[in-house]
Amino acid sequence: MSLAADGLPPLREIVAAHGLDARKALGQNFLFDLNLTGRIARAAGPLSGVAIVEVGPGPGGLTRALLAQGAARVIAIERDARCLPALAQIAAHWPGRLEVIEGDALTIDPARLVAIAAGAPIRICANLPYNVATPLLIRWLEAQPWPPFYERLTLMFQREVALRIVATPDNRADYGRLAVLAGWRAQARLLFDVPASAFTPPPKVVSSVVELIPRASPEPTDLATLSQLTLAAFGQRRKMLRQALKGFAGARGLDLGQWLAEADVEPTQRAEEIDASRFAALARTAARAAQRP
Ligand code: SAM
Numbered sequence: 001m002s003l004a005a006d007g008l009p010p011l012r013e014i015v016a017a018h019g020l021d022a023r024k025a026l027g028q029n030f031l032f033d034l035n036l037t038g039r040i041a042r043a044a045g046p047l048s049g050v051a052i053v054e055v056g057p058g059p060g061g062l063t064r065a066l067l068a069q070g071a072a073r074v075i076a077i078e079r080d081a082r083c084l085p086a087l088a089q090i091a092a093h094w095p096g097r098l099e100v101i102e103g104d105a106l107t108i109d110p111a112r113l114v115a116i117a118a119g120a121p122i123r124i125c126a127n128l129p130y131n132v133a134t135p136l137l138i139r140w141l142e143a144q145p146w147p148p149f150y151e152r153l154t155l156m157f158q159r160e161v162a163l164r165i166v167a168t169p170d171n172r173a174d175y176g177r178l179a180v181l182a183g184w185r186a187q188a189r190l191l192f193d194v195p196a197s198a199f200t201p202p203p204k205v206v207s208s209v210v211e212l213i214p215r216a217s218p219e220p221t222d223l224a225t226l227s228q229l230t231l232a233a234f235g236q237r238r239k240m241l242r243q244a245l246k247g248f249a250g251a252r253g254l255d256l257g258q259w260l261a262e263a264d265v266e267p268t269q270r271a272e273e274i275d276a277s278r279f280a281a282l283a284r285t286a287a288r289a290a291q292r293p
Helices: 011-017 034-043 061-068 081-093 110-117 133-141 159-166 177-185 223-235 246-251 256-262 276-291
Strands: 051-055 073-078 098-102 122-127 152-158 186-194 207-214
Touching: 011 081, 034 061, 034 122, 034 152, 034 186, 034 207, 051 061, 051 110, 061 073, 061 081, 061 122, 073 081, 073 110, 081 098, 110 122, 133 152, 133 159, 133 177, 152 159, 152 186, 159 177, 159 186, 159 207, 177 186, 177 223, 177 276, 223 246, 223 276, 246 256, 256 276
Parallel strands: 051 073, 051 122, 073 098, 122 152
Antiparallel strands: 152 207, 186 207
C-alpha cells in the first residue's frame, strides 16, 4: 500500500477501510487533497507551540495537515463515532499530539479545551459542518470573558456566509447582524475560496476560508442589548432608524432622538449604514439608560 507524504495511508483508502460514507445530516463534505488541507493549515499561521481546536475532523484530512505543520497539539471534536478509529490511527502516528473528543462542539465547555491545551495558546481551525457553522461562530464571538480563550479563528464556510461575516456598510447586501457581531469583536477577512469540486461529495456552493482575529479592546457594550438592537434595526433594514428603532427605544423609555444624537447617529440613516462600533455605542447607551431608576 502506498503512503501519503505524512506516512499515513491516503485519505480515500482510510474512508473506504472504515466505511465512512458522507452523511448530509452531519454536514459531511470531506477534503481529500492534502495540498489543500495544507494550505488551510498554513493559513492558521505558524503553529509551533500552538494548540489547535478543530471541529469535525471527520476522516482527518485537515487534522493531518495541522499536525504536519507542527501544531503542538490538536484537540479535535467529532460528533460521528464512525470516524474515531480513523482518528485513532492518526493519533498513534503522532504520539501525544492528537486528543479526540467525541461530542457536539456546540455543547463543549471552553474550559475543557483550555485544560487540555495546558497553557499553549489556542487557535480554532476547521472545515466547519455547514449546518452548525453560524451558531458555532456566534458562540465563539459571544465568548465571555473577553479577550476569549482563543487567539485566532481560521474557518471554512459557505461563501455566502463568509461574505455575511466580513461585510462592512460598504457591502450593503451582505451587511447585517452577523457582520456587526464579527466586526465589533474581531478583525475579519476572507482569505481564499475553495471550489465545490474540492469536496467529496461536492456541495452545491463555493466555500471560503475566513480569518477572525479577536480585538483586544472592542467598544465596550452590553451583549444582550446589542443583539436586541441589531435584531430591531436589521428587522426593518430598508426603514430609517427613527422608524425601525421606535419600538426598541419605547420599550426602554429612551428618547429616540436624543439617544441617536448621543451616539452621533442620524435618525434618517438606515441600519446598513451604521458600522459595528457605532452599534456597540448605541447599545451601551441604551443599556445604561435602562438601568437608571
Ligand atoms: N475536517 C474534515 C475535512 O475537512 O475533510 C471533515 C469536515 S466536514 C465539512 C464536517 C465534520 O464535522 C464531519 O466530520 C461531521 O461529522 C462533523 N460534525 C458535524 N456536526 C458536528 C458537531 N455538532 N460537533 C462536532 N462535529 C460535528
